[in-house]
Amino acid sequence: xxxxxxxxxxxxxxxxxxxxxxxxxxxxxxxxxxxxxxxxxxxxxxxxxxxxxxxxxxxxxxxxxxxxxxxxxxxxxxxxxxxxxxxxxxxxxxxxxxxxxxxxxxxxxxxxx
Amino acid sequence: xxxxxxxxxxxxxxxxxxxxxxxxxxxxxxxxxxxxxxxxxxxxxxxxxxxxxxxxxxxxxxxxxxxxxxxxxxxxxxxxxxxxxxxxxxxxxxxxxxxxxxxxxxxxxxxxxx
Numbered sequence: 001x002x003x004x005x006x007x008x009x010x011x012x013x014x015x016x017x018x019x020x021x022x023x024x025x026x027x028x029x030x031x032x033x034x035x036x037x038x039x040x041x042x043x044x045x046x047x048x049x050x051x052x053x054x055x056x057x058x059x060x061x062x063x064x065x066x067x068x069x070x071x072x073x074x075x076x077x078x079x080x081x082x083x084x085x086x087x088x089x090x091x092x093x094x095x096x097x098x099x100x101x102x103x104x105x106x107x108x109x110x111x112x113x
Numbered sequence: 114x115x116x117x118x119x120x121x122x123x124x125x126x127x128x129x130x131x132x133x134x135x136x137x138x139x140x141x142x143x144x145x146x147x148x149x150x151x152x153x154x155x156x157x158x159x160x161x162x163x164x165x166x167x168x169x170x171x172x173x174x175x176x177x178x179x180x181x182x183x184x185x186x187x188x189x190x191x192x193x194x195x196x197x198x199x200x201x202x203x204x205x206x207x208x209x210x211x212x213x214x215x216x217x218x219x220x221x222x223x224x225x226x227x
Contacts, residue, residue: 034215043203043218044156087156089216099144099207101216105155 002105003027006088009108017078021107023071023088032091032099033064035073037084038106044087047073078111085109116140117219119204125225132191134222136204143209145187146216147171147179149200156203162187163209194226 006023013019025033033050048055050062050071061074071088088104120135138145146161148171158171162181176198180188187206191198201223207216 043221045218046215099209099214100158100161101146101205101207102158103148103156105153 003102004088004090004104006086006104006107009085009106011107011109012112013078013109014112015078015080017111018074018076019078019109020075021073021086021088021109023073023104025069025071025088025090025102027090027092027102028066028069029092030069030090030102031093033071034089034091035060035062035071036087036089036103038087039084044103047086075109078109080111080113083109083111117204117206117217119202119219119222121222122220123223123225125227126191126194127227128195130194130226132194132224132226134189134191134202134204134224136187136189136206136219137185138187138206138217139185140206140208140217141184142206142217143184144207145181146205146207147177147187147189148203148205149173149198150203150221151200159189194224196226198224199226200224 035047036044037047038044050064054063059076063072085106087106090102091099093099117138147159148156160179162168178190203221204219208214
């Protein structure tokens with residue numbers, strides 16, 4: 001079983017649609033969670049952190065359920081510029097040494113006019 | 114503005130050649146990482162370093178080695194390049210310690226081994 005698993009893609013949605021991505025992780029010791037975005041032929045960049053209480057940044061909402069080891073990302077009112085691959089990321093922190101980021105395979109989103 | 118730079122964007126090497134990929138970060142980050150990214154396989158961790166002269170194997174270290182002589186620089190070495198090492202290589206860095214610090218990536222090096 002993969003340490004971090006994401007919904008298979010691609011997701012093809014019209015502009016204005018709401019789309020949700022899901023992600024599960026296997027290690028209950030995971031401490032921090034993120035969503036990264038990667039545009040075609042570019043490096044991944046941080047989209048948002050994910051907190052237990054849930055957090056929102058404009059049209060983007062992230063949720064974490066520690067009991068179910070589940071993370072989600074909701075995008076409302078999709079724009080063409082949202083087309084990218086979205087990577088679910090989990091961090092295992094090492095005492096005094098920093099952390100190891102574990103990436104999901106990514107979910108490709110294509111927003112069409 | 115955090116910057117992670119990699120020595121080349123594109124590289125073409127022959128089978129059996131020794132290949133050096135250099136990564137430099139300017140934010141005094143303790144942790145540095147090397148990944149490769151392949152279609153359908155996602156990002157896979159090759160090696161990481163949590164401090165100068167420290168290194169740890171990631172998930173796919175075979176065929177690779179690393180060097181971290183200075184805090185800002187982390188080098189990935191392919192001792193004898195093979196065609197199955199054709200890939201996109203991404204370097205990253207972040208602060209150590211708990212708190213969920215962001216990881217910053219370099220622009221990547223697309224390596225082709227012929």
